[in-house]
Amino acid sequence: MADVQRFDLLDPAEVARFGGIEIVAQGVVEGFLSGIHRSPFRGFSVEFTEHRAYQPGDELRYLDWKILARADRLFVKQFEQETNLRAMILVDASRSMAWRGAPSRLTKRAYADRLAAALALILLRQRDATGLITFDDVVREVVPARVKAGQWARLVRGLVDTPDGLGTAAQAALVRLTSLLARRGLVVLVSDLLFDRELALTALRYLRHRGHQVIVLHVMDPAEAELSGPPEVRYRDPESAASVVVRPRELARAYQATVRREVDAWRTACRRHGIAYHHILTDMPFGMALRLLA
Amino acid sequence: MTFLHPLALVGLAAAAIPALLHLLERRVPPEALFPPLRYLSEAERQNARRLKLRHLLLLLLRTALIVLIVLAAARPLFPTQTSGGSLHGPTALALILDNSPSSGLVVDGHPVLERLKLIARGSLTRATASDRLWLVLGDGVARAGTREALLATVDSVGVSARRLDLTAAVGAAARLVDAEPVPAREVHVVSDLQRTALGPGRAAIPRGVRVLALTPPSQAAPNRGVGAVRVTDGAAAVGIVGTPATGGAAPVTLRIRGREVGRALATAGSTVSITLPSLGPGWWVGEAVLDADELRADDRRLLVWRMAPPARVAAPPSAGGGPFVAAALAVLEQGQRVGGGGGEGADVAIGDRPQAGARVSVVVPPAEPALIGQADRALAARGGRWRLAGAGTPGLIAAPAVPAISGVQVTRRYRIEPVTGDAAQRPGNDTTVLATVNGEPWLVRDGGVLLLGSRLDTAWTALPATPAFVPFVDALVNRLARGEAPISEVEGAPRVEFQTRGADTIGAIVYGLDPRESDLTPASPALVRDVLDAEVLDAAEFAAARFAGAGRHDASGLLLVLALLCALVELGVATRTR
Numbered sequence: 003m004a005d006v007q008r009f010d011l012l013d014p015a016e017v018a019r020f021g022g023i024e025i026v027a028q029g030v031v032e033g034f035l036s037g038i039h040r041s042p043f044r045g046f047s048v049e050f051t052e053h054r055a056y057q058p059g060d061e062l063r064y065l066d067w068k069i070l071a072r073a074d075r076l077f078v079k080q081f082e083q084e085t086n087l088r089a090m091i092l093v094d095a096s097r098s099m100a101w102r103g104a105p106s107r108l109t110k111r112a113y114a115d116r117l118a119a120a121l122a123l124i125l126l127r128q129r130d131a132t133g134l135i136t137f138d139d140v141v142r143e144v145v146p147a148r149v150k151a152g153q154w155a156r157l158v159r160g161l162v163d164t165p166d167g168l169g170t171a172a173q174a175a176l177v178r179l180t181s182l183l184a185r186r187g188l189v190v191l192v193s194d195l196l197f198d199r200e201l202a203l204t205a206l207r208y209l210r211h212r213g214h215q216v217i218v219l220h221v222m223d224p225a226e227a228e229l230s231g232p233p234e235v236r237y238r239d240p241e242s243a244a245s246v247v248v249r250p251r252e253l254a255r256a257y258q259a260t261v262r263r264e265v266d267a268w269r270t271a272c273r274r275h276g277i278a279y280h281h282i283l284t285d286m287p288f289g290m291a292l293r294l295l296a
Numbered sequence: 297m298t299f300l301h302p303l304a305l306v307g308l309a310a311a312a313i314p315a316l317l318h319l320l321e322r323r324v325p326p327e328a329l330f331p332p333l334r335y336l337s338e339a340e341r342q343n344a345r346r347l348k349l350r351h352l353l354l355l356l357l358r359t360a361l362i363v364l365i366v367l368a369a370a371r372p373l374f375p376t377q378t379s380g381g382s383l384h385g386p387t388a389l390a391l392i393l394d395n396s397p398s399s400g401l402v403v404d405g406h407p408v409l410e411r412l413k414l415i416a417r418g419s420l421t422r423a424t425a426s427d428r429l430w431l432v433l434g435d436g437v438a439r440a441g442t443r444e445a446l447l448a449t450v451d452s453v454g455v456s457a458r459r460l461d462l463t464a465a466v467g468a469a470a471r472l473v474d475a476e477p478v479p480a481r482e483v484h485v486v487s488d489l490q491r492t493a494l495g496p497g498r499a500a501i502p503r504g505v506r507v508l509a510l511t512p513p514s515q516a517a518p519n520r521g522v523g524a525v526r527v528t529d530g531a532a533a534v535g536i537v538g539t540p541a542t543g544g545a546a547p548v549t550l551r552i553r554g555r556e557v558g559r560a561l562a563t564a565g566s567t568v569s570i571t572l573p574s575l576g577p578g579w580w581v582g583e584a585v586l587d588a589d590e591l592r593a594d595d596r597r598l599l600v601w602r603m604a605p606p607a608r609v610a611a612p613p614s615a616g617g618g619p620f621v622a623a624a625l626a627v628l629e630q631g632q633r634v635g636g637g638g639g640e641g642a643d644v645a646i647g648d649r650p651q652a653g654a655r656v657s658v659v660v661p662p663a664e665p666a667l668i669g670q671a672d673r674a675l676a677a678r679g680g681r682w683r684l685a686g687a688g689t690p691g692l693i694a695a696p697a698v699p700a701i702s703g704v705q706v707t708r709r710y711r712i713e714p715v716t717g718d719a720a721q722r723p724g725n726d727t728t729v730l731a732t733v734n735g736e737p738w739l740v741r742d743g744g745v746l747l748l749g750s751r752l753d754t755a756w757t758a759l760p761a762t763p764a765f766v767p768f769v770d771a772l773v774n775r776l777a778r779g780e781a782p783i784s785e786v787e788g789a790p791r792v793e794f795q796t797r798g799a800d801t802i803g804a805i806v807y808g809l810d811p812r813e814s815d816l817t818p819a820s821p822a823l824v825r826d827v828l829d830a831e832v833l834d835a836a837e838f839a840a841a842r843f844a845g846a847g848r849h850d851a852s853g854l855l856l857v858l859a860l861l862c863a864l865v866e867l868g869v870a871t872r873t874r
Binding site: 101234235236237240244247252 | 324325326327328329330331332333334335336337338339340342343346347350
């Protein structure tokens with residue numbers, strides 16, 4: 003099946019019909035890796051060792067431009083890979099993640115699970131220790147970072163076993179994470195970010211301060227980006243009793259601007275603190291989402 | 297401002313529909329889960345004022361849209377100084393369509409009347425249901441009616457045989473519209489405006505009444521017509537009338553009972569005499585005919601005359617007829633209007649008492665008052681049902697049967713009264729009052745007696761001293777004595793009507809056109825302005841000036857444009873401000 007179609011480039015909802023998380027994630031990763039022919043995460047946790055002369059076929063990004071400028075000679079930098087990169091994937095399992103704007107799409111949670119599984123598989127194939135934390139208003143599931151065989155299955159089991167939660171309090175999960183990540187490593191937060199931004203950023207800043215690479219994947223349903231619906235509707239927050247009556251048609255433009263501002267605010271705040279931020283819609287093929295991380 | 301359809305204003309209640317819909321449609325909306333509620337609340341909070349303004353603006357626009365459409369349907373009318381294609385307020389309009397005989401003139405192949413009818417239609421077509429309308433035709437009668445009825449009348453109208461006195465017609469029409477309680481009053485004069493159509497004096501136009509008249513033609517159309525025909529002394533005198541500038545002579549033919557009996561050349565303004573052939577006694581009908589020209593109606597005129605032997609009149613001085621009667625009879629005898637040698641076999645005897653042997657006695661009062669009783673007894677002996685009574689008051693003669701003596705002063709007279717008692721019951725010939733003074737009989741025909749209230753003497757009446765005296769005596773002995781009525785000429789379509797009594801023809805009425813209609817000289821605009829107090833306008837100006845006094849501009853078009861603008865703005869607000 004994967005020989006015929008690139009799972010990583012198909013519509014996520016269509017891909018999800020081929021099987022469970024494992025199959026989907028494997029298919030996605032296979033397609034993704036065959037597309038780029040190298041590990042997308044090389045150099046994440048490696049350290050420089052020596053120079054050698056440039057040979058045709060070497061990637062230009064490893065050229066030492068300073069030497070080229072001083073001596074007019076082409077040298078490439080060689081790195082020594084660190085052993086046991088520790089990556090932790092945080093998946094938001096709150097009630098809001100269990101929502102989708104149309105039956106033809108995956109819920110944000112389903113999309114996040116498959117994306118996290120694929121990411122974990124890639125990391126484990128690189129022999130990186132990879133762990134998982136799922137959370138809503140409390141931490142629901144913790145799979146410590148390991149590299150041993152069967153780790154990916156445990157990670158997938160952890161995703162599957164986590165039910166849809168209630169509210170969202172990422173701060174608690176992030177604080178818990180600091181105790182689980184003793185060494186510097188990679189932290190990937192997959193969430194719809196529908197929680198207090200300042201509190202979450204405080205925790206993320208702390209991780210960054212501890213030397214972790216932090217990546218935030220902001221998952222959003224397309225129906226959350228653009229408002230539409232009946233002439234008048236009462237929208238209710240699935241995580242609280244709050245509701246509001248709106249006329250989608252007359253508020254659509256203002257809502258779209260608000261969403262755009264919110265995304266920009268997250269992106270700006272993350273960039274300010276050296277945190278990578280990526281906005282992902284649930285109709286985006288998994289391969290494209292993974293490519294954002296490369 | 298007025299409304300053409302004020303009932304449509306009821307629709308203004310519909311202006312409440314948007315507000316009512318807003319209130320009635322506040323139902324419970326459907327519910328749906330929506331995780332990013334915080335974004336939604338933020339967007340709504342930031343746009344609350346704009347949304348409120350938008351809702352208010354939409355409500356106002358929709359309400360205004362309905363109001364504008366309803367107002368447009370009610371057809372609001374605003375005063376304006378120009379009429380053009382716009383409407384007008386209630387107006388009293390008297391339309392004078394001059395279809396007198398001169399309107400039958402053919403110009404460039406079309407009768408003038410057709411052009412006048414088109415213009416008249418234009419006035420009536422512009423009228424509305426709120427106008428009061430009258431149509432005055434050549435007969436001078438003001439016909440009230442609806443626009444449609446009067447349009448139908450105009451369409452069916454033809455050239456009339458009656459002359460219209462425009463001065464009198466305009467004055468009467470102006471008084472008519474002036475009595476109407478409407479904001480505007482107009483009189484439209486649609487006429488060829490020949491000079492002779494303007495009567496004497498000036499039309500009295502009340503303030504506030506506009507009189508619009510068409511500009512008269514600049515040139516007089518040449519025309520000749522038979523103005524009058526009269527038979528005297530064995531010849532027919534034919535008077536030719538027409539436009540003075542018409543040059544050259546034209547042949548005029550006299551026909552009797554369809555047979556041509558004479559012909560002569562005549563110019564406009566002249567009178568020609570055509571000798572009649574010898575005819576037997578009786579009533580004769582003839583006609584004088586001109587060659588056809590552009591106005592056909594006046595090219596022919598009928599005439600009627602009576603051929604009879606002159607009456608043999610006996611009026612000896614001893615009979616008390618008086619010297620003036622004797623002198624008149626002498627003149628008439630010279631003209632062979634009466635025969636002498638009356639005596640016992642006279643047809644008519646004139647005296648102060650009935651004469652035995654005469655077929656008809658003309659009785660004048662005796663000079664001596666003491667002889668009145670004797671005269672009355674003699675009348676009674678002849679079966680008379682009238683008698684001479686006491687002295688009457690002086691006055692003027694009124695005599696339809698003898699128009700020539702009407703207005704002549706009578707200074708002394710006896711009242712003529714019907715007898716009472718058995719004499720009044722006597723069967724006999726009919727009785728006719730032929731002339732009156734102060735409303736009392738002055739000349740009465742009673743069977744074989746013609747009874748006068750005054751002697752034919754200047755001490756009694758001015759009649760003997762007037763030119764009408766000889767014709768009066770002529771009529772007295774030749775016509776009145778025979779019980780005949782005068783041959784009268786009446787304006788109308790050419791024809792003859794005979795008057796009969798039993799099997800006898802006693803008179804005739806000859807209908808013909810007014811000779812003034814033949815003169816097609818147009819009145820000058822200045823004269824029209826002066827006499828009719830009218831605005832003299834050419835056809836285009838006339839069309840533009842109609843109803844200008846109460847001109848109203850229909851604002852419904854503007855309102856519809858505004859409604860369209862409202863709709864467009866509403867559409868823009870509803871779609872662009874989301």
